[in-house]
Amino acid sequence: MVIDQDSEDTSLISTYYVNNYPITIDFYVRIAGIAAPELAAGAHFQFADPPGGDLGMFRVKTFYPVFLFFLGTEYIDINNDDLSVPYFSTDYTSGSQNFININSEEPTVYASLTIEQTPEESSFLLREASGTQAKTVGLARISLSGYQSTNTYGVQIVFSDGYASQTPQFLLKHEEIDTYIPFTVLFGSESIENGKMTVWDNLVYGSSNTKILSVTGIDQSYAQTCVSGEYSDTIYVTITPLDSNVIAQ
Amino acid sequence: MRRPVFLLFMLLLLALGGNSLFSAKLAATYSEEIDTTIDTSYSFGVGAPNYSIAFHVGTLTIQKTGNGQLRNYYGLTLDPSGYGNNPLTLSSSRPINGNSSFNAQLVAKINRNSST
Numbered sequence: 001m002v003i004d005q006d007s008e009d010t011s012l013i014s015t016y017y018v019n020n021y022p023i024t025i026d027f028y029v030r031i032a033g034i035a036a037p038e039l040a041a042g043a044h045f046q047f048a049d050p051p052g053g054d055l056g057m058f059r060v061k062t063f064y065p066v067f068l069f070f071l072g073t074e075y076i077d078i079n080n081d082d083l084s085v086p087y088f089s090t091d092y093t094s095g096s097q098n099f100i101n102i103n104s105e106e107p108t109v110y111a112s113l114t115i116e117q118t119p120e121e122s123s124f125l126l127r128e129a130s131g132t133q134a135k136t137v138g139l140a141r142i143s144l145s146g147y148q149s150t151n152t153y154g155v156q157i158v159f160s161d162g163y164a165s166q167t168p169q170f171l172l173k174h175e176e177i178d179t180y181i182p183f184t185v186l187f188g189s190e191s192i193e194n195g196k197m198t199v200w201d202n203l204v205y206g207s208s209n210t211k212i213l214s215v216t217g218i219d220q221s222y223a224q225t226c227v228s229g230e231y232s233d234t235i236y237v238t239i240t241p242l243d244s245n246v247i248a249q
Numbered sequence: 250m251r252r253p254v255f256l257l258f259m260l261l262l263l264a265l266g267g268n269s270l271f272s273a274k275l276a277a278t279y280s281e282e283i284d285t286t287i288d289t290s291y292s293f294g295v296g297a298p299n300y301s302i303a304f305h306v307g308t309l310t311i312q313k314t315g316n317g318q319l320r321n322y323y324g325l326t327l328d329p330s331g332y333g334n335n336p337l338t339l340s341s342s343r344p345i346n347g348n349s350s351f352n353a354q355l356v357a358k359i360n361r362n363s364s365t
Contacts, residue, residue, distance in 0.1 A: 060328065
């Protein structure tokens with residue numbers, strides 16, 4: 001039975017003789033446009049304002065015979081004294097600190113980071129990444145598994161230089177001696193600083209979340225002064241989920 | 250001519266005096282639901298097309314109190330007051346199917362001595 005808040009009265013039991021006490025009336029709010037509770041898992045709700053407000057208050061009345069066909073009205077005491085009580089004492093209106101469905105948790109989603117590298121990407125000439133030139137060295141992929149949700153998620157990522165660079169740039173080290181050549185990492189189109197957090201958001205379920213990793217920013221004139229040979233770096237990646245129901249693997 | 254008037258007067262007295270015969274009365278308790286976790290409307294017994302999910306608001310229990318006879322009552326009516334609207338609008342903390350605002354209805358399920 002839908003409660004018509006705009007009308008003065010809603011008949012709960014029509015004018016039949018009321019007996020069979022106790023009578024229990026449970027109130028619910030049912031929501032349109034969401035097909036299953038799983039879709040609302042982890043989503044918290046409030047009564048929008050405006051319009052909508054909250055549920056307001058109510059009182060209950062019944063009728064008794066007085067004389068011939070005349071009926072008297074009796075308001076039923078609720079909780080001893082109050083004739084009119086709020087459906088919710090808790091403030092669930094928009095902007096309050098309280099939320100409906102707060103105990104619901106979204107099922108766990110697992111985020112797994114992999115770095116894919118082809119043989120052609122594993123080594124390159126320094127001049128290929130000098131100045132504004134960028135050399136692709138791999139593909140970062142985050143796969144979301146577990147609960148299949150249509151929601152999007154995000155993670156924080158920190159790239160840290162394996163040679164403990166103290167600057168925003170990363171360091172390539174000569175294979176034998178302590179000679180270093182600074183470089184910059186491009187994460188997609190974003191320039192990454194050593195040890196600084198970046199956000200990867202709008203991640204969707206599955207394995208289609210990818211970003212190209214490139215090396216750029218090598219000062220070629222400086223590199224030419226360095227000892228010839230092979231240079232390399234190891235970069236450590238740390239990911240931290242931004243959503244409480246996401247676990248990074 | 251005086252007899253019908255007298256009879257009417259006596260009936261009125263009986264009706265008014267009869268009130269004192271009823272020492273029991275109706276009283277209600279209302280408890281707000283703390284756990285507003287959403288479930289299917291059907292599991293709550295308030296299923297309806299397009300309204301697939303719901304949450305519990307509270308429970309009103311009406312019962313006889315006191316000893317003695319309870320007068321006969323006819324009908325039970327809910328009298329809303331305050332600032333509520335129906336249909337309601339709920340906003341969600343994240344989009345669901347691309348929407349963050351949803352229409353909702355306040356509904357009641359009545360149980361009379363264990364019969365819905």
